[in-house]
Amino acid sequence: MIEDILFQLELGLPQVVLGLVNGAFYALLSLGLAVIFGMLNVINFAHGAQFMMGAFVAWMLLAWGGIGYWWALVLSPLIVGAFGIVIEKLLISRLYKLDHLYGLLLTFGLALIIEGVFRNQFGSSGLPYSPPESLGGPPVDLGFMFLPKYRLWVVVASLVVSLATWLVIEKTRLGAYLRAATENAALVQAFGVNVPRMVTLTYAAGVALAAFAGVLAAPIYSVNPQMGSSLIITVFAVVVIGGMGSILGSVLTGFGLGLVEGLAKVFYPEASSTVIFVIMAIVLLARPAGLFGRA
Amino acid sequence: MADSLLKTANLQAWYGESHALHGIDIEVREGEVVTLLGRNGAGKTSTLRAIMGLIGRRTGSVRFEGKELINARSDIIARAGIALCPEERGIFASLDVTENLMLPPVVRPGGMSIAEIHTLFPNLKERARSPGTKLSGGEQQMLAIARILRTGARLLMLDEPTEGLAPVIVQQIGHTIREIKQRGFTVLLVEQNFRFAQTVADRHYVIDHGQVVDHLDNAEMANSAERLHQYLGV
Numbered sequence: 001m002i003e004d005i006l007f008q009l010e011l012g013l014p015q016v017v018l019g020l021v022n023g024a025f026y027a028l029l030s031l032g033l034a035v036i037f038g039m040l041n042v043i044n045f046a047h048g049a050q051f052m053m054g055a056f057v058a059w060m061l062l063a064w065g066g067i068g069y070w071w072a073l074v075l076s077p078l079i080v081g082a083f084g085i086v087i088e089k090l091l092i093s094r095l096y097k098l099d100h101l102y103g104l105l106l107t108f109g110l111a112l113i114i115e116g117v118f119r120n121q122f123g124s125s126g127l128p129y130s131p132p133e134s135l136g137g138p139p140v141d142l143g144f145m146f147l148p149k150y151r152l153w154v155v156v157a158s159l160v161v162s163l164a165t166w167l168v169i170e171k172t173r174l175g176a177y178l179r180a181a182t183e184n185a186a187l188v189q190a191f192g193v194n195v196p197r198m199v200t201l202t203y204a205a206g207v208a209l210a211a212f213a214g215v216l217a218a219p220i221y222s223v224n225p226q227m228g229s230s231l232i233i234t235v236f237a238v239v240v241i242g243g244m245g246s247i248l249g250s251v252l253t254g255f256g257l258g259l260v261e262g263l264a265k266v267f268y269p270e271a272s273s274t275v276i277f278v279i280m281a282i283v284l285l286a287r288p289a290g291l292f293g294r295a
Numbered sequence: 296m297a298d299s300l301l302k303t304a305n306l307q308a309w310y311g312e313s314h315a316l317h318g319i320d321i322e323v324r325e326g327e328v329v330t331l332l333g334r335n336g337a338g339k340t341s342t343l344r345a346i347m348g349l350i351g352r353r354t355g356s357v358r359f360e361g362k363e364l365i366n367a368r369s370d371i372i373a374r375a376g377i378a379l380c381p382e383e384r385g386i387f388a389s390l391d392v393t394e395n396l397m398l399p400p401v402v403r404p405g406g407m408s409i410a411e412i413h414t415l416f417p418n419l420k421e422r423a424r425s426p427g428t429k430l431s432g433g434e435q436q437m438l439a440i441a442r443i444l445r446t447g448a449r450l451l452m453l454d455e456p457t458e459g460l461a462p463v464i465v466q467q468i469g470h471t472i473r474e475i476k477q478r479g480f481t482v483l484l485v486e487q488n489f490r491f492a493q494t495v496a497d498r499h500y501v502i503d504h505g506q507v508v509d510h511l512d513n514a515e516m517a518n519s520a521e522r523l524h525q526y527l528g529v
């Protein structure tokens with residue numbers, strides 16, 4: 001019996017590792033959502049659209065400007081982040097005095113508009129984007145499987161960026177401002193910190209994380225206007241399971257649930273696309289604040 | 296007589312529709328310790344919040360070093376050199392003691408160094424890595440005061456720093472206030488305990504129903520017990 005399971009696991013290990021690649025995206029995206037929610041108390045429903053924008057900007061940089069992957073990895077988050085600044089200043093900042101629901105509706109509306117615009121411009125069939133040459137070539141031999149170099153890079157990049165974000169928030173002065181302002185923004189401002197600007201930049205940073213994930217995704221998925229909306233539903237479930245606003249929680253939950261999905265593909269493939277939502281329902285019943293959330 | 300550091304004129308403030316301050320006129324001179332006395336709900340906290348720009352709507356005038364601040368945002372007011380130690384202390388749970396201490400940005404030179412602060416409050420050094428809210432009430436109050444001593448703010452506004460604390464801690468806070476006065480800081484202190492106020496302050500304003508109703512020099516305090524009892528209802 002146990003041998004059976006081990007045997008199946010061995011055969012299925014590649015699936016599990018690929019689950020980790022999905023987990024890398026879940027982690028990055030839920031991290032951005034957590035950063036934004038912690039500071040703005042807004043559930044950023046435009047996150048999927050901003051992820052998609054990240055991928056498209058990388059494609060545009062290459063197709064129209066001849067600017068390659070590595071530059072895109074830096075430029076696209078900056079460009080989409082700047083778009084986030086405009087959105088926050090122009091629209092979201094007007095809603096802080098109202099119920100959370102308004103922020104959610106606004107960003108949901110934005111997501112629909114952004115996707116519509118991109119579908120209009122680029123159609124919905126998807127555009128190709130190749131991985132950089134340095135990450136192409138023969139797959140890496142992990143002993144039990146061959147993993148395309150690019151997928152390995154995605155996992156590493158996601159881990160590094162997640163860890164860096166966590167360090168900034170937990171260990172730096174800027175992070176102390178963020179944590180304090182999450183508790184009592186008015187007092188932090190009365191100490192002389194320009195909180196409105198900090199809120200704007202936090203939103204931009206969360207959006208930039210989504211765009212970064214978008215660039216990472218571009219060579220794996222085809223670049224198309226729907227790429228964000230299909231992924232983001234799962235990411236919201238990840239956020240609910242991890243607990244809204246917890247940085248470390250969102251990273252661990254992201255990777256963890258990627259693995260769980262991979263395992264499900266091995267042992268019970270029929271459930272692989274729903275297992276996360278089943279877990280979400282169970283967590284909501286047993287621990288409504290999420291696994292890592294403050295109740 | 297020293298120069299006026301802070302001067303308010305006809306300062307009014309509202310919480311939504313509710314009119315909390317009906318025209319506060321106070322003046323604090325460089326190097327003084329001045330108290331606001333008054334019963335619960337008189338408007339003492341609201342006065343500090345209005346000076347700090349922490350109240351929705353305010354009118355009148357708040358001049359600091361001659362500069363008008365009535366329309367300024369609270370971060371600009373802080374940068375001008377005013378700091379608040381709030382009534383509820385405002386210690387952050389997600390920050391450790393050192394992070395709480397280091398949180399307010401330095402707004403001017405002349406603040407106390409960490410070494411000086413640790414000499415004044417040795418407990419804060421011992422518990423540097425504890426979460427801020429794991430400290431005792433007295434230690435939290437020390438932390439809340441220490442935090443604004445670092446920033447170089449010239450005017451320190453302390454809202455009932457002795458509230459709910461044991462007598463020995465109250466004494467320590469009294470000592471601290473005299474110490475910071477000696478270092479040339481100016482203090483605007485909200486108190487309900489006028490006996491404590493007497494031990495640290497130069498002058499006192501009595502607030503009632505959102506207005507200044509009396510003004511005493513510290514020397515007059517002893518002979519004004521009756522008057523004060525009436526105002527404070529003690």
Ligand SMILES: Nc1ncnc2c1ncn2[C@@H]1O[C@H](COP(=O)(O)OP(=O)(O)O)[C@@H](O)[C@H]1O
Pocket residue numbers: 310313315333334335336337338339340341342
């Ligand atoms: N956040 C608030 N919202 C509405 N009214 C308030 C608020 N805070 C204080 N008040 C009212 O303003 C008046 C003055 O309160 P406050 O300044 O806190 O008094 P004190 O500090 O002298 O005890 C009181 O009538 C109080 O009920």
Ligand SMILES: [Mg+2]
Pocket residue numbers: 339340341382
């Ligand atoms: Mg009060």
